[in-house]
Amino acid sequence: MGRHWVSGDPVATAFFNSLSISFPHAEIYMIDSLKPWRAHVSDSMRKEINLFIQQELNHSREHVAFNRGMIEAGFEFQPVEKDIIKLVKELNMRSDLERLQMTICMEHLTAIISSELLSDDRHLARAESELHKLWIWHATEEIEHKAVAYNVWLEATKDWSDLRRWASRCLYFTIISYRFFSNRLSAQIYLLQQDGYSKSAAFFAMMRYGLRKDGLLRRLAKPWAAFYKVNFHPWSVDDRHLIAAGESQFTMVENINDSANKYAKKNDLSKQSDNIAA
Numbered sequence: 585m586g587r588h589w590v591s592g593d594p595v596a597t598a599f600f601n602s603l604s605i606s607f608p609h610a611e612i613y614m615i616d617s618l619k620p621w622r623a624h625v626s627d628s629m630r631k632e633i634n635l636f637i638q639q640e641l642n643h644s645r646e647h648v649a650f651n652r653g654m655i656e657a658g659f660e661f662q663p664v665e666k667d668i669i670k671l672v673k674e675l676n677m678r679s680d681l682e683r684l685q686m687t688i689c690m691e692h693l694t695a696i697i698s699s700e701l702l703s704d705d706r707h708l709a710r711a712e713s714e715l716h717k718l719w720i721w722h723a724t725e726e727i728e729h730k731a732v733a734y735n736v737w738l739e740a741t742k743d744w745s746d747l748r749r750w751a752s753r754c755l756y757f758t759i760i761s762y763r764f765f766s767n768r769l770s771a772q773i774y775l776l777q778q779d780g781y782s783k784s785a786a787f788f789a790m791m792r793y794g795l796r797k798d799g800l801l802r803r804l805a806k807p808w809a810a811f812y813k814v815n816f817h818p819w820s821v822d823d824r825h826l827i828a829a830g831e832s833q834f835t836m837v838e839n840i841n842d843s844a845n846k847y848a849k850k851n852d853l854s855k856q857s858d859n860i861a862a
C-alpha cells in the first residue's frame with residue numbers, strides 16, 4: 585500500500601483513510617445494535633440481520649488489515665482511534681432502541697457514500713488496484729443491506745405515530761451527521777499534518793476536495809437531505825443497478841476473500857476483530 589494510494593493525492597487519500605480508521609469500530613457497534621432485535625422479528629428479517637452481521641464483520645476484518653497497511657505506509661492515528669473508541673463506548677450506554685436509531689442514521693451515511701463511489705468511478709479511478717477493489721466491494725455490500733436496520737427500526741417503532749417516528753429519526757440523524765462529518769474532518773486534518781500540511785492548509789485542502797464541482801461532499805448533499813423527508817425509506821432511491829455495476833468492477837471477489845483470509849490468519853487479524861468486538 586503506497587502512502588498516497590488514491591491517485592498519489594494526499595488529500596483524497598486522507599479522505600478515504602479517515603473513513604477506514606472509523607470502520608472496524610463503527611461496524612462492530614452496528615452489529616451489536618442489531619443483535620438484540622433478532623429475538624423480536626420475523627424469520628425472514630432475522631435472516632437479513634444475520635446476513636448484515638456477516639457482511640459488516642467481513643468489512644471490519646478487511647479494514648483492520650487496511651488500517652495496518654496505513655501504519656506500514658508511515659501513518660499514525662492512535663488519537664483518532666482513541667476518540668472513536670470513546671464515542672462508541674458512549675453510544676453503547678444508550679437503550680437498544682436508541683442504538684438502533686443511531687445505526688439507521690450511520691447506515692444512511694454509508695449508503696449514500698457507497699452510492700456515490702459506485703456511480704462515479706472518478707473518485708477512486710486512479711487508486712491502487714487491490715485497494716480500489718476493496719472499496720468497491722464494500723460499497724456494493726453497503727447498498728445491498730442498506731435497508732436492513734431501517735426495516736428493523738420500522739418494526740421496533742410500529743406503535744409510534746408517524747410524527748414521532750419522523751421527529752425522532754431526524755433528531756438522531758442531525759446529531760450523528762454532525763459528529764460523523766466533524767470527526768472525519770479532524771481525522772483528515774490529523775493525517776494531512778503528517779504529510780507536512782499546516783492545520784489551516786489541511787482544512788482548506790479538504791474543503792476544496794469535498795466541495796469542488798464534482799466533489800464527494802457536494803454530491804452527497806442531496807441524498808443526505810433525503811433522510812429528512814417524511815416518507816423516507818432507504819429504497820426510496822432504487823440504486824440496485826449499482827450492485828451489478830459494482831460487482832462488474834471486481835470479478836475475483838472470492839479470491840480477494842481467500843487472500844484476505846490467509847492474510848488475516850497469518851497476521852492474527854481475526855483476533856484483532858474479536859478484540860474490537862469484545
Ligand SMILES: [Fe+2]
Nearest residue numbers: 611640643726
Ligand atoms: Fe460496512
Ligand SMILES: [Fe+2]
Nearest residue numbers: 640691694726
Ligand atoms: Fe452497513
